[in-house]
Amino acid sequence: xxxxxxxxxAVVAAVGAVSGSAQVTSQNIVGxxxxxxxxxxxxxxxxxxxxxxxxxxxxxxxxxTTVYKFTGGKYVANSFVDGAWDDANMKLSPGEGFFINVPAxxxxxxxGEVSLSNNVNIAAGYNLIAVPLPLAGSLTDAAAGGFPAKxxxxxxQWTGSGFxxxSFVDGAWxxxxxxxxxxxGFFLQGAARTYTRNFSVN
Amino acid sequence: xxxxxxLVAASALAVSAFGQGQINLNNRGLALVNDASGKxxxxxxxxxxxxxxxxxxxxxxxxAPSPFRASTTTFPGTWNxxxxxxxxxxxxxxxxxxxxxxxLQVAVWDSSIAGVGAAQALAKAAGTxxxxxxxxxxxxxxxxxxxxxxxxxxxxxxxxxxxxxxxxPTTIALGTLGAAALLWRRRK
Numbered sequence: 001x002x003x004x005x006x007x008x009x010a011v012v013a014a015v016g017a018v019s020g021s022a023q024v025t026s027q028n029i030v031g032x033x034x035x036x037x038x039x040x041x042x043x044x045x046x047x048x049x050x051x052x053x054x055x056x057x058x059x060x061x062x063x064x065t066t067v068y069k070f071t072g073g074k075y076v077a078n079s080f081v082d083g084a085w086d087d088a089n090m091k092l093s094p095g096e097g098f099f100i101n102v103p104a105x106x107x108x109x110x111x112g113e114v115s116l117s118n119n120v121n122i123a124a125g126y127n128l129i130a131v132p133l134p135l136a137g138s139l140t141d142a143a144a145g146g147f148p149a150k151x152x153x154x155x156x157q158w159t160g161s162g163f164x165x166x167s168f169v170d171g172a173w174x175x176x177x178x179x180x181x182x183x184x185g186f187f188l189q190g191a192a193r194t195y196t197r198n199f200s201v202n
Numbered sequence: 203x204x205x206x207x208x209l210v211a212a213s214a215l216a217v218s219a220f221g222q223g224q225i226n227l228n229n230r231g232l233a234l235v236n237d238a239s240g241k242x243x244x245x246x247x248x249x250x251x252x253x254x255x256x257x258x259x260x261x262x263x264x265x266a267p268s269p270f271r272a273s274t275t276t277f278p279g280t281w282n283x284x285x286x287x288x289x290x291x292x293x294x295x296x297x298x299x300x301x302x303x304x305x306l307q308v309a310v311w312d313s314s315i316a317g318v319g320a321a322q323a324l325a326k327a328a329g330t331x332x333x334x335x336x337x338x339x340x341x342x343x344x345x346x347x348x349x350x351x352x353x354x355x356x357x358x359x360x361x362x363x364x365x366x367x368x369x370x371p372t373t374i375a376l377g378t379l380g381a382a383a384l385l386w387r388r389r390k
Contacts (some may be wrong), residue, residue: 041347063276064230064381065318066291068347074224075347077291079284081230082275086284086291126344156345170380187345 029114033134035183039105043158045097045130045185048112055090062106068099070128095120095132097185120195130185132197139178146197156187223295223340225350227283232351234279236358237312242279248312250281254306258335258352261307265289301342308333328362
């Protein structure tokens with residue numbers, strides 16, 4: 001999966017009060033992630049906050065697309081057919097990974113704000129997640145994924161036709177530390193915890 | 203804890219989370235269902251019901267029927283298991299564990315016709331449809347996305363069926379004339 005991303009510059013709006021007696025400053029980082037999807041299955045994740053994060057606002061998917069979420073150890077499917085999602089209320093929150101099956105190669109764009117404060121709940125067992133920020137690099141590197149690995153963790157990354165596994169054993173990743181791309185989703189198998197990955201503009 | 207212990211622990215997690223197999227009930231992108239004239243079937247009154255069991259002679263379980271799509275659909279010949287009242291796109295095969303093989307068959311009928319249902323379709327009554335039986339092996343990999351209907355072959359409705367019998371105007375007129383003639387003869 002070729003991944004091309006662009007994180008737009010921070011949009012900082014400073015609003016000065018007319019009276020001059022007070023000043024209100026708001027900060028938000030608006031951006032987009034553009035993903036080139038191969039025909040068939042792709043494992044991606046949402047890394048931007050788009051309001052209610054309903055599937056129709058997060059994805060601009062082509063006709064015939066099916067999304068597979070993994071919840072409670074089982075898959076849930078949602079198809080975009082005849083211009084509508086079967087389940088328009090399905091949410092794709094930042095930090096959530098999902099399979100997307102497209103009938104032909106396509107480029108999709110996910111738009112939203114960079115969420116500054118993120119907590120991804122991880123249940124014991126298999127979880128389909130993503131780094132909740134559009135950052136690439138080592139999954140456990142504090143400057144990239146910032147993922148808190150635990151003994152016995154297994155990470156499964158999609159190769160396009162199967163999974164490549166990496167395990168955290170005796171304090172180290174084997175055969176090597178997993179590296180993630182912007183927009184990539186992956187399976188994590190391990191103990192329950194909260195994956196916190198915050199972001200500061202400063 | 204050594205690596206073997208982790209492997210055992212991981213396997214235990216997988217088994218506990220995936221005791222029963224899942225199936226994808228969509229036929230979109232797979233074999234289609236045709237009407238009696240051979241065109242891909244559309245119309246939300248038509249429904250497809252997937253039956254399953256250990257063998258073709260023991261198809262004892264079924265999912266809720268799924269309606270076909272409207273005539274304007276991009277995907278004629280397909281049903282929508284995710285529609286309201288349907289079983290959902292991905293369902294659990296009751297009593298079948300990952301790694302086992304299940305036999306399936308699809309029955310189709312027009313739910314708008316009174317007295318027509320799964321029994322008529324399974325008996326291949328006119329106006330209904332029944333696929334050949336086929337099999338699906340549930341993947342053992344807990345991360346595998348479920349398949350299901352890849353083995354189904356395209357099939358069509360049995361000719362001769364259709365909607366409720368609605369008399370044509372000429373038939374109604376002839377009937378009225380006949381009834382009038384009977385009344386006239388009785389009075390004589």
